[in-house]
Amino acid sequence: MRVCIPLFLFGSLLAAQTVEVEVFDSLTGAPVAGASVIENGAGNAVSRTDVAGHFRTTRTASPVISFGFTISRAGYLTAYPSIASKPNQSVTNVRIPLTPAAVISGKLVDEDGFPVDHANVQAMAYRVMDGERKLRWVVSAVSNDLGEYRLKGLSAGSYYIGVQPGHARNWDGRYVFQFIDGALQPGEKNLIEVKAGQERSGVDGTLAKHEGITVAGRVVMPEGTAARQMSVDVRDSVYHNFFSAPLQSDGAFEIRHLAPGSYILRARTQNQSGEVRAGDFLATSQLQVESSDLTGLLLAPRAVQPIDISGSVVQEGGGAPQPMMIVVSGTYGAGISARSAEDGSFTLKGLLPGHYIVNAQPDYRAIRTRDAASIAFPSSARFGEKEVLESGLEVDGTSTGPLQIKLKQPIMIAGQVVDGAGNPVPNAFLWVISDRGFQGWRIVDAKGAFQFEFRTAGDYRIYAAGDQALIPDFEYIKAHEKDSQAVRIVEGQNPPIVVRLPAR
Secondary structure, three states, X not given: OOOOOOOOOOOOOOEXXXXXXXXXEOOOOOEOOOOEEEEOOOOOEEEEOOOOOEEEEEEEEOOOOEEEEEEXXXXXXXXXXXXXXXXXXXXXEEEEEEOEOEEEEEEEEOOOOOEOOOOEEEEEEEEEEOOEEEEEEEEEEEOOXXXXXXXXXXXXXXXXXXXXXXXXHHHOOOOOOEEOOOOOOOOHHHEEEEOOOOEEXXXXXXXXXXXXXXXXXXXXXXXXXXXXXXXXXXXXXXXXXXXXXXXXXXXXXXEEEEOOEEEEEEEEEOOOOOOOOOOOEEEEEEEEEOOOOEEEEEEOOEEOOOEEEEEEEEXXXXXXXXXXXXXXXXOOOOOEEEEOOOOOEEEEEEEOOEEEEEEEEEOHHHOOOOOHHHOOEEEEEEEOXXXXXXXXXXXXXXXXXXXXXXXXXXXXXXXXXXXXXXOEOOOOEEEEEEOOEEEEEEEOEOOOEEEEEEOOOEEEEEEEEOOOOOOOEHHHHHHOOOOOEEEEEOOOOOOOEEEEOOOO
């Protein structure tokens, strides 16, 4: 998911700005005392709300168009309000709602009735990510010695409860990742619904043993490497199943009890960090597990060498490209970044094999004198012949690009979120969907106002929610498609958009 970058109005004027805010419970209207308030972009200054739910901040800064805050308190969902501000002008009577968080709790036992301790219990939901509907964990917790778990900090919605079996798997490998009803796939029986502030207890489960599928093969050992120096594992990207097996002296391996699904089979050098490093030996293979055992697999590891990827930033329509910060975050290790030069060229250095997400954003430190309305954003990123801005790029140790990032000035649209009576709704959460998938999100300001940068003209749907979940919720989208706002965006000027918040 690409994060939308808030725009700043740059200038040389420094002025005092003051904001006074009241934080209240969205269900009861009562003030929320003791909430932690972090002022984003101001050295992450931290304060707390008083007994009346108030906080105040004053700072001297260049005239930004808004203040950004992170407001959190135990038992509530975190809020990320943006409050409009002008130099030498106080902003008062701003009310920020905090929504009470929901809780799901219960107890896990195995087939023999013994408590399952150290299980990783996950509340999972379908999300729209990278343009696709994917099941992802939202909140997780670890069961105690009595098998009890408590999933806290949930927004209202429906969740599948998945379980990594913890210590149960240590003595019986047939206890694999499963849902709380013992099934290997999500279904209506393990779908749990909660409302804002609800604590739903008694969501108990009995884990089942699954014989599953066996995967077997051999690793061609690199010269001078002993089997004890290598390891073999398989993992999937949906449920985070992870299975490993020791190598025999001749490189043979066998991994048992895999559930049907797509996996990555990997042989690699063992090291203390657990991460792949330059000079390690590595081999990977995509694996589709269905209903029959897979045998005779062959892996031939080779030495991992970091590579450099060259690239360029180009401005659509020609002209000198603006300075950009390019960041790729990958499967192994920390992200790698580079700043583009005056001619738009850049080099990402030291990439190891793996999948990388591309995030390119304006280098605001280098364009402080540029008019905010003229700032351009990526409309395309091509790695060789493949478009990778949405899907990410694959680095296999041989291809070095080039990576070309095309910039386009977005179509700026202003709007406001209102309730059924036409009153502004402060700090609502918006996301935008097109036939290409998820396009971005916004949190509106204290007056319900927002701006959104559309990268291309076309037809879109805008969804609004009072709860500020930072990942689009597929179930909410499905339930509210009819009362979402359909808009057609054209090149040039577009009228303001009014988005109505659906009734609860």
